[in-house]
Amino acid sequence: xxxxxxxxxxxxxxxxxxxxxxxxxxxxxxxxxxxxxxxxxxxxxxxxxxxxxxxxxxxxxxxxxxxxxxxxxxxxxxxxxxxxxxxxxxxxxxxxxxxxxxxxxxxxxxxxxxxxxxxxxxxxxxxxxxxxxxxxxxxxxxxxxxxxxxxxxxxxxxxxxxxxxxxxxxxxxxxxxxxxxxxxxxxx
Amino acid sequence: xxxxxxxxxxxxxxxxxxxxxxxxxxxxxxxxxxxxxxxxxxxxxxxxxxxxxxxxxxxxxxxxxxxxxxxxxxxxxxxxxxxxxxxxxxxxxxxxxxxxxxxxxxxxxxxxxxxxxxxxxxxxxxxxxxxxxxxxxxxxxxxxxxxxxxxxxxxxxxxxxxx
Amino acid sequence: xxxxxxxxxxxxxxxxxxxxxxxxxxxxxxxxxxxxxxxxxxxxxxxxxxxxxxxxxxxxxxxxxxxxxxxxxxxxxxxxxxxxxxxxxxxxxxxxxxxxxxxxxxxxxxxxxxx
Numbered sequence: 001x002x003x004x005x006x007x008x009x010x011x012x013x014x015x016x017x018x019x020x021x022x023x024x025x026x027x028x029x030x031x032x033x034x035x036x037x038x039x040x041x042x043x044x045x046x047x048x049x050x051x052x053x054x055x056x057x058x059x060x061x062x063x064x065x066x067x068x069x070x071x072x073x074x075x076x077x078x079x080x081x082x083x084x085x086x087x088x089x090x091x092x093x094x095x096x097x098x099x100x101x102x103x104x105x106x107x108x109x110x111x112x113x114x115x116x117x118x119x120x121x122x123x124x125x126x127x128x129x130x131x132x133x134x135x136x137x138x139x140x141x142x143x144x145x146x147x148x149x150x151x152x153x154x155x156x157x158x159x160x161x162x163x164x165x166x167x168x169x170x171x172x173x174x175x176x177x178x179x180x181x182x183x184x185x186x187x188x
Numbered sequence: 189x190x191x192x193x194x195x196x197x198x199x200x201x202x203x204x205x206x207x208x209x210x211x212x213x214x215x216x217x218x219x220x221x222x223x224x225x226x227x228x229x230x231x232x233x234x235x236x237x238x239x240x241x242x243x244x245x246x247x248x249x250x251x252x253x254x255x256x257x258x259x260x261x262x263x264x265x266x267x268x269x270x271x272x273x274x275x276x277x278x279x280x281x282x283x284x285x286x287x288x289x290x291x292x293x294x295x296x297x298x299x300x301x302x303x304x305x306x307x308x309x310x311x312x313x314x315x316x317x318x319x320x321x322x323x324x325x326x327x328x329x330x331x332x333x334x335x336x337x338x339x340x341x342x343x344x345x346x347x348x349x350x351x
Numbered sequence: 352x353x354x355x356x357x358x359x360x361x362x363x364x365x366x367x368x369x370x371x372x373x374x375x376x377x378x379x380x381x382x383x384x385x386x387x388x389x390x391x392x393x394x395x396x397x398x399x400x401x402x403x404x405x406x407x408x409x410x411x412x413x414x415x416x417x418x419x420x421x422x423x424x425x426x427x428x429x430x431x432x433x434x435x436x437x438x439x440x441x442x443x444x445x446x447x448x449x450x451x452x453x454x455x456x457x458x459x460x461x462x463x464x465x466x
Contacts, residue, residue, distance in 0.1 A: 001353075001399070004353055005353060005356065008353065008356040008357065008360070008390075009356065011360055011386075011390075012356065012359055012360055012363065015360060015363045015364065015383045016363060018379055018383065019363065019364075019366070019367040019371065019376065019379070019380060019383070024373070024375055024376075027375075027376065027379055028375075028379065031379050031382055031383065034383065034386060035382075035386060038386050038389065038390055041390060042390075042393060045393050045394065045397050045420070046397065046398075046401055046402065046403045046404075046419075046420040047393055047403065047420070047425045047428075048228035048403055048405075049228040049229065049230055049233070049425060049429060050389075050393065050425055050428055050429060050432070051228075052220070052228060052229060052233040053230070053232055053233045053236070053429055053432055053433075054389075054432055056233055056236040056237055056240065057236065057432050057433070057435070057436050059240065060236060060239075060240070060324065060436065061382065061436065061439055063243070063328065064327075064328070064331065064439060064440060064443050065375070065378070065379070065439075065443060067331050067332045067443070067447075068375060068443045068446050068447055068450075069375055085369060085370055086370060088369065089365075089366050089369045089370050092365065092369065093362045093365065093366060096358070096361075096362055096365065097358070097362065100355075100358045101355075104352070104354055104355075107354055107395060108395060110352070110353055110354070110394065110397060110399070111397060111398060111399030111400075112398065112399075113395070113396050113397065113398050113420065113421040114395075114396075114421070122423060123396075123421045123422060123423045124416055126422060126423065127404060127412070127415055127416040127419055127422065128412050128413065128415075128416045129412070130412075131406050131412055131415075132412070134309060135225070135309070136224075136225035136226070136309050137225060137226045137405060137406040137407075138224065138225055138226060138227065138228060138229075138230075138404075138405050138406075139404040139405065139406070139415075139419070139422045140228075140230070140404055140405075140422050140425050140426055140429070141224050141225055141229075141230050141309060141313075142225075142309065143422055143423065143425075143426040144230065144426045144429060144430075145230075145231070145309045145312045145313060145316070146309055148426060149278070149312065151426070151430055152231075152274075152312065152316060153274070153275075153278070154430075155232075155316075155430060155433055155434075156271055156274060156316065156319050158433070158434055158437050159319070159320065159323050159433065159437050160267075160271070160323065161437070162327075162437030162438065162440050162441045163323050163326055163327050163437075163440065165441045165444070166327060166330060166331070166440050166441055166444035167326075167330055169441075169444045169445060169448050170330055170331065170444050170447065170448065226405075227405070228403070228405065230429070232429060232432075232433055320433075324436075327440050331440075331443070331444065331447065
């Protein structure tokens with residue numbers, strides 16, 4: 001429990017460094033560190049599936065983010081927006097905090113999931129009957145690909161859409177001069 | 189990102205280490221997918237690790253060598269095949285009781301299909317791993333390893349950068 | 352409380368999205384918001400002293416139901432992690448194209464130049 005608090009405090013420090021530092025490469029590495037700490041937190045929270053997935057997704061995010069910034073001339077940022085943006089942000093964060101404190105009353109206490117208080121929650125049914133109905137000992141996989149297989153179908157659709165979108169965006173060259181340069185190279 | 193002076197990939201240390209490790213990484217990804225019903229893992233994590241093996245090989249050896257192993261068009265086609273397997277398995281379950289049903293028709297007879305009879309999750313896992321790995325390799329490849337050129341009046345994405 | 356720290360993480364990411372000028376910083380702040388939400392969801396389903404929801408040797412389903420953490424938020428967060436990956440791919444593709452069109456990452460400049 002105290003370990004969780006230490007990990008969260010480290011994550012907050014890493015997030016502040018990632019946002020405030022002026023060198024883009026350092027901020028990308030800090031986001032990688034935050035993701036790695038989240039993977040460790042998932043291990044302590046009893047979610048080994050999620051720890052593995054978060055770790056490898058983190059590595060892929062780093063590769064993709066570094067590709068966006070590695071060859072660019074502008075690797076340092078210009079600063080913050082003007083005063084109006086700052087006040088709007090502070091007001092929004094205050095509203096967020098007040099609403100969050102009210103919502104805390106609805107959350108279960110840390111360490112006592114909803115399954116304990118109510119008897120017929122879906123999680124209790126999945127844990128009790130999941131293994132014999134789907135044949136998988138790992139209840140999370142039984143949930144994702146057995147009971148809730150439509151989610152996996154939606155996953156496949158989302159991944160296809162995002163890759164198709166990236167393909168559609170990156171298919172055209174940015175300026176006309178590049179097309180003419182390629183046509184000259186073709187003609188030669 | 190990969191210009192003409194780096195066409196051959198990275199230096200010797202990276203190439204040697206990649207040559208030793210790429211088989212193990214691929215095997216670990218396949219292990220995570222195949223054993224997802226009893227150990228943590230699942231189709232998503234295994235698929236991403238398989239994609240990482242191909243990405244590592246493409247980064248270390250350069251675009252030409254990477255294109256020989258797995259090109260962008262082949263990866264896109266394999267991803268579509270994986271999605272069709274997922275849908276086909278779902279529709280085949282319709283013959284039983286409903287969509288995504290557990291019982292496959294005629295699965296009691298064949299030896300290998302009885303594996304799918306007991307845990308029908310496995311075929312969805314394998315199809316999902318195929319789709320996820322090929323899609324992420326396509327995403328990496330269109331961002332970092334291909335170049336848009338105009339050929340015969342139409343735009344294409346080819347692997348080699350023109351110098 | 353631990354939930355408060357998660358909300359602080361989400362609020363830090365929100366601050367980054369609204370205030371920063373560099374578009375890569377905005378993408379990074381979006382990633383931090385997503386991480387905070389994932390941790391919050393998994394924290395809701397935590398049981399103190401509980402085990403992972405995997406049936407080991409010699410365990411019956413009843414003991415698993417009494418001892419394990421909640422598996423439902425974990426399945427949802429797994430989906431959420433993959434959706435965040437897809438979103439990041441699309442956002443970074445847009446950043447690359449914006450840089451090649453305008454020559455800068457600064458979003459205040461992108462309104463004035465007409466490339």
